[in-house]
Amino acid sequence: MIVETDSGSGFCFGVENAVKITEKALLTGEKVYSLGPIVHNDMEVRRLMSLGLININREKFSNLHDCKLLIRAHGEPPDTYLTAEKNNITIIDATCPIVKKLQARIKENWLRSKEMNGQIVIYGKSGHDEVIGLLGQTKNEGILISSPEDLSKLDFTRPVILFSQTTMSISSYRNIGGLIRERMINAGVTDPDSILKVNNTICAQVSNREPHLRAFAKKHDIIIFVSGKESSNGKLLYNACREVNPETRFVSSPEEIERKWFEGKHSAGICGATSTPKWLIEVIRELIITF
Numbered sequence: 670m671i672v673e674t675d676s677g678s679g680f681c682f683g684v685e686n687a688v689k690i691t692e693k694a695l696l697t698g699e700k701v702y703s704l705g706p707i708v709h710n711d712m713e714v715r716r717l718m719s720l721g722l723i724n725i726n727r728e729k730f731s732n733l734h735d736c737k738l739l740i741r742a743h744g745e746p747p748d749t750y751l752t753a754e755k756n757n758i759t760i761i762d763a764t765c766p767i768v769k770k771l772q773a774r775i776k777e778n779w780l781r782s783k784e785m786n787g788q789i790v791i792y793g794k795s796g797h798d799e800v801i802g803l804l805g806q807t808k809n810e811g812i813l814i815s816s817p818e819d820l821s822k823l824d825f826t827r828p829v830i831l832f833s834q835t836t837m838s839i840s841s842y843r844n845i846g847g848l849i850r851e852r853m854i855n856a857g858v859t860d861p862d863s864i865l866k867v868n869n870t871i872c873a874q875v876s877n878r879e880p881h882l883r884a885f886a887k888k889h890d891i892i893i894f895v896s897g898k899e900s901s902n903g904k905l906l907y908n909a910c911r912e913v914n915p916e917t918r919f920v921s922s923p924e925e926i927e928r929k930w931f932e933g934k935h936s937a938g939i940c941g942a943t944s945t946p947k948w949l950i951e952v953i954r955e956l957i958i959t960f
């Protein structure tokens with residue numbers, strides 16, 4: 670059986686950067702806390718914890734003092750920085766530069782939207798850490814839209830400035846923008862483009878990977894998609910592979926792989942999300958070539 674690993678899979682630039690910052694911080698031997706898992710991949714989290722990283726939740730964070738705290742690629746709301754300052758916590762900021770820029774754009778537009786009675790709308794997953802950070806830029810006045818059903822939260826006669834979480838699907842974001850425009854027209858707005866601004870904020874590291882993975886998935890009899898179960902872009906990219914190749918299996922660790930999946934197959938492709946480490950893809954490849 671031919672086994673091919675996708676050369677484009679592995680950490681995106683933002684996650685790679687965050688992992689490098691973490692490894693460097695751990696070299697000092699001091700305690701480093703991470704507010705939530707550094708990456709949506711349990712195997713990589715376990716590896717970094719074995720080097721000394723301590724994972725904490727928001728409740729524990731509020732009681733921390735005099736230590737070092739790592740901020741993940743997803744970023745954090747301004748409140749986290751304020752609490753850190755108050756509690757003498759040194760921040761090691763590994764926020765992805767793309768997310769940082771998006772946070773700044775949202776804040777700037779939120780301040781400007783007040784002058785025109787506008788609404789800042791964020792298309793993203795409820796409770797997702799990046800979304801918490803984005804909404805925080807608006808003092809949580811931004812409106813979160815996770816599906817077309819949530820559009821009822823908007824006033825279609827008032828200006829809308831739309832942003833997306835970086836890892837959403839381009840097609841569903843376009844659909845949301847189109848629905849808002851349509852509802853503005855239904856609400857009597859004659860020129861919706863004068864009050865609707867759709868910002869293209871889906872990360873190219875995710876959007877470029879989608880068509881690439883579709884082409885990769887078509888080439889093989891079976892696809893092993895490797896990702897943490899919590900990863901948003903993992904779900905999105907897995908679904909993209911499955912749409913073109915129903916023989917796509919989602920796995921988070923080598924133990925989940927079953928030999929029988931490969932019976933009668935002549936080629937297998939291995940790929941993953943932007944939070945899947947390359948070393949894990951390699952471990953899985955080494956297992957599959959023994960079948």
Ligand code: SF4
Nearest residue numbers: 681683765767835872
């Ligand atoms: S997917 Fe894009 S925005 Fe998100 S961490 Fe990776 S590079 Fe940054």
